Amino acid sequence: MGDLDEIYNNYAEDVFKYLMCLSNDADLSEELTQETFYQAVKSIDRYNGECKMSVWLCQIAKHSFFKYLEKNKKQRRNDVFQEHTLHTTPEAEFIHSEDKIALYRIIHLLEEPYKEVLLLRILGGLSFKEIGEIQLKNENWARVTFYRAKIKLRDRSMMNYDQ
Structure with missing residues (x-):
């Protein structure tokens, strides 16, 4: 368990920043960062060390982001439109x-x-x-x-x- 904590502590900020670049949404990036590490733990046996851990995690993050987009494409567009129209000053x-x-x-x-x-x-x-x-x-x-x-x-x- 200590190794997983160390991996999270070393790479969570990088994964979060990467997801912020993709989504420009802090809440979503935080949620997807957690999802990324969940998926990483589930598939840690597939990490073979051929690339850096940060690269591997960012690939998982990228796939998590695209999966989220596909799943929430229509709902997300509606939410953004409503938020913009309700909070315009x-x-x-x-x-x-x-x-x-x-x-x-x-x-x-x-x-x-x-x-x-x-x-x-x-x-x-x-x-x-x-x-x-x-x-x-x-x-x-x-x-x-x-x-x-x-x-x-x-x-x-x-x-x-x-x-």
């Missing part, structure tokens, strides 16, 4: 300016892996090496993918301004 509108919303829409439209690499780097503050490990690639792949994502982002934002 002038201050909140100022914080969520049109430019910021437009940027997030463009990011949302990027295809994978560009969207995920961009979010992990910008919002998550992860290094290219960490991103490469999470994606089961290398650091150079993460750098190139991030660069290409920025180009796609710039091109799409320019198209929106031209319209």
